[in-house]
Amino acid sequence: MATSRLFRTSAAVVAATALLMSGCSSGSSSPDAHASPGRTTEAGAQRPADDATLRPLPAAIPADLRPYYDQKLTWHPCGVAGFECATMKAPLDYAHPSAATDLKLAVARKKATGPGSRLGSLMVNPGGPGGSAIDYLQQYAPQPASVRARYDMVAMDPRGVARSEPVECLTNPQMDRYTQTDQTPDSPAEVNKLVTAYRDFAKGCQARSGKVLRHVSTIEAARDMDILRAVLGDKKLTYVGASYGTFLGATYAGLYPSRTGRIVLDGAMNPELDSRRTNLDQTKGFNTAFTAFAADCVKKKDCPLGHKNAEDAGKRLAALFKKLDAHPAETGEARKLTESLATTGVIAAMYDQRAWPVLREYLAQAEAGNGRGLLTLSDSYYERDPSGKYANQMYANPAVNCLDLAPPFTGPDQVRAALPAFRKASPVFGESFAWSALSCAYWPVKATGTAHRIPAKGAAPIVVVGTTRDPATPYAWAQALAAQLSSATLLTYEGDGHTAYGRGSTCIDNAINTYLLTGTTPPKNKRCT
Template identity: 45%
Template sequence: MIRPARRRRQPAAVVATLLSAALLLAACGAPPKVQTALEDVGKSDGSAIEGAPKGYEDYYGQSLEWTECGEDFQCATASAPLSWHDPGAGSIEVALKRIPAAGQKIGSLLVNPGGPGGSGVDFVADPTRFGQSLRSSFDIVGFDPRGVGQSTPVKCYDDAGKDEFLSTDYPYTPEGLAERQDAVRAWGQACAENTGPLLGNVDTQSAARDMDMLRGVLGDDELNYLGYSYGTQLGATYAGLFPDRAGRLVLDGALDTTLGSDEVALQQAEGFESALRAYVADCQAGSDCPLGDDVTSGLQKIQAMVEDAEPNPIPTSSGRDVTKKLAFYGVAVTMYDEASWSFLTQALREVFWEGTGDDLLYLADVYNDRNDDGTFKSNSEEAFRAINCADARAEEDMTKMAEIADEIEAAAPTLGESFGYSGIECTDWPYPAAEQEFDPAAEGAPPIVVIGTTNDPATPYRWAEALAGTLSSAVLVTYEGEGHTAYGRSNTCVSNAVETYLLEGKVPEDGLTC
């Protein structure tokens, strides 16, 4: 049989840019020239200190020293307490980067790209992610939450150890699962040894308390906030802790804060299954699709490729093999934005028609923030695991985990196996999960805009519906489309609703569909 000619491979820089945009929720539009002068934004009238918890007045009262860090950016480092329950425990650093308002400033807008483990400092490095009207009126401030990136970070393995951890497969056998538990246990021990007591203080509630401190230091009486994905959990937690200090909050790609970890795994697996089904149909409607012409069989072909990579890793020209875990990452990363689907098609052509996995490995490396030389661009994996384990625990009984895994595979047969046994991921974690200290309904908070995308793989639409129902003052905006989140990657209906609310306080109609 003569194989169709393989399309020219996209330059690596092009692929990385588009996939990073998918993962970090890129927007469109041209950035204006920023002309705001450097200034000390510490609150001069002392009112920020009035809202500080006892023992933390100095943190709320600090002044930031902003320095230029690029033509249109300013950077600073804030001090935060190691523990919000023990003011004498010491301090950590929180890194900030802002795009100063190009016009008449009305306040600051804190932003978080998700994760957990996503860098807000990196996120604001591309001003075009935000509408020009927002850039004109707000200082847009990205920050790396505690444990993340340029803030005092969670540290675990060196690059070689991390690379092995992220690529090693463990069969779903008693022996394989025991080996996986041992590997996770060793990872947690390394995190504790190399991070210290910060590891026990990276929970979302602590990060939300950091945000209130930053609100005061930035000189704002109320917090204006735009959070995506996990950033919606962070924003909802803030509203639950500080309803009287919540300003205009937009939560895009919402998490259901009432779900347990196992329910999250099940429903997220279903979300990726739905997105993959849409992808396969789109692929088969075009030319040179390597998945045949039937959606069900196309999904089965992807499933077989991922499963077979465990006993038979896919070779690459670099000498590295694509394991089952890496094959999963390579497929999953392209589901965050339909603009990335063509890269998956390109990778699948190579696997099925040439028997090699260079493109699929590249996609997995983008997902993991891995460089070609084996180093990593960020500590997102370390922070992701640490924050999740600090917030909650999944079912840890192996018999019950097996039952849950079967349920997930039945609901999401293509990639569902990779979502099973989530209780292993915090095996013997060195610190307990934080106890909930906030009101999930955020009673007393002003209107909060919650946005959901109807075929979002990572944060299924039902989660947006649930969060809007949980928060007492929420309104729900729906984007009918594919991909993860909506603002900045969907349409003017969504962007107008978000920007009008943030700038003017005009609340969108509850149930608005775009």
């Protein structure tokens, strides 16, 4: 049962399996993010009022933060050959910095290899929230040799994530049970069971990670990035952020426009939307992605969803989910494939069209009573390894999301009222997406952020990348973010999957590499395939 749909790169989902076999918060420390009451829109969502804008922080570094900016990092070899790691200190609470409560944030880098003069540091983040930037850097980045040659490639696990004071919530067996909870309740008893699961999850997070839960907002993570920029000796930040990483990068630009260098925001989020509209838009996005998959599937001989059309394929998938709700499929282990796990497995495959052939195979297996394949996909989404251990992604994810924005629903009655809108957005996924959005209602820490625009006036040119059939971050979000950012250029990938850079489009890659190496932005309205 996904606590929230993830905003992370497709590689972070798909490469964790055999598929490639070959939310902004002002935070208690940042009153500078001003937000006002919004305007009601579709499904009761709120859009920010005209003055709900993220405002820059003062350019001068406060005296009480100077020790953090002046710290020296001690680097040592780690992980993959050629990488170095270090630990950076950051204040738990930027409003009240104290050495007694400092956070220790993990940092990694790989120095520029040449040839060519060094251009500085290039920081990366794969999204989530909750994705390990260090793992991403070491396993999937840097992208091309030409960029690696000129930049020190750098990553920092954000506060609450992976190696940086990770949020913890449940034991591994408890998490197994949590992921199997029915997220399409058919009775009051099943609704109560779902609510109890959300409450227990939140209580576990409070018990195990109460110290950091109030201080894992996106704004605080962006402020940590500015400390790292300074510690690395860079006057301006060069950054490639994917998925939720675009929200993090845009927030940085909004807070520190004068320190913004070459910024790429790929698979963009729209900070102007509240949590309900974000969830509803993402529901539509996954429906768009599934429709593309289904239209392709029905043309294949091995399609387990028939050979009629995408709408009929959706009905067949919904029927499979219903069958699994009544009779979970065997998987060869103690866990069975429930409806919720099967739904998550299908969702995981929507992040990258290269997963479609394997999804067809696994859906056929599930139809025949073998749930092992879809369970593998679900495990990849949840970052559960073969030993049964979960990474902290699914704990950090709600911790950030529930702090950055008020919950989309405050109780089951609001979910029920919104179900027609969510079912319209996606006949296949709408109901489960609506109920999974209820989780933040029981979060132990009150949200500190609100929806807002990020103009980042005075920032250097920024490149925003959008994919036309992106499931997790719909293309309209990239258009909206590019319109908000005063110096942004929109680069469009006409295709499927989540994010575009480094995923096979020479046109996209060349445009971004040229920008990173020379500062030349793509032509206005440039579209790639």
